[in-house]
Every structure is written in C-alpha cells, then in structure tokens.
Amino acid sequence: MLNKMLKAGVLAIAAVCSSAAFAKTTVRFLTNWFAEAEHGGFYQALADGTYKKAGLDVEIKIGGPQINGLQLLFAGQADMIMGYDLQVLKAVEDGFPVVTVAAAFQKDPQAIFAHPDIKKFEALNGKPIAIAATSNVTFWPVAAR
Secondary structure, three states: OHHHHHHHHHHHHHHHHHHHHHHOOEEEEEOOOOOOHHHHHHHHHHHHOHHHHOOOEEEEEOOOOOOOHHHHHHOOOOOEEOOOHHHHHHHHHOOOOOOOOOOOOOOOOOOOOOOOOOOOHHHHOOOOOOOOHHHHHOOHHHHOO
C-alpha cells in the first residue's frame, strides 16, 4: 500500500512539474524531514531515471525539524515542498497561493508524546512542550486552547 502511495506521489510530482520542466531544467523539491523511508519513492525516482524520463531534472532538498517549507517555497528556494494538511489549509485561509498535488497519508500522523505521569491533555498545562516549527502555525494554536 505504501509503495503504491509513493509511486502515486512521484508520478504526481512528474505530472505537475512536466510543464514547468520545459521552462526550466531543475525542479527543487523540499522534503519535510531528514531522508527517511517515507521519502524512498522520491529518491528512487531520482536514482532510476524516472524524473529524467519525464523531462525533469529534480533536485531533492532535505527538510528538518526547524525548516519551514512554506517560507522556503515563497522565498524561491524550492519549487515544490512536502507539506502538511493543516499547513496548507492555514496558508489558503491566509490567502497564500498554494496547491496540494497529492496526499501520502489518509490520516495526519501528528502525535504528542509525554512522560508516563501525564494522563490527560490538560495535565500538560504549564509544562514545557517541544514542537516542530510548522506546528506553531498549524495544529498547535488549536490544541493549546
């Protein structure tokens, strides 16, 4: 199932970028995290020439915990990013011209991990909480109410 989703994502990138690829030779794609298994299809398509066969010269840039993909997209540092559902919805709500091309997951895999003594979400009040940079403008403002 995951393999089919990765193939669909790779093909979606190729389809969306193919018209842009003729105007410029390189498409810069930013992942949402360090290279990991979930990104395998993108790297495989680069390695086996799938992008090249579609007329694309794809450069994959690696994201990370403090990388804000939308900022880099709007600053022209990436042509496409691997984003999050709530991030895209918030950007659209704020009037930014973003488009979702594909979804790799049917459900958002966001999670909050806590020490065993925390039994309820409310018990996090007043405790230090570490979250990703994108969480500050997506789900966290709602969850923290």
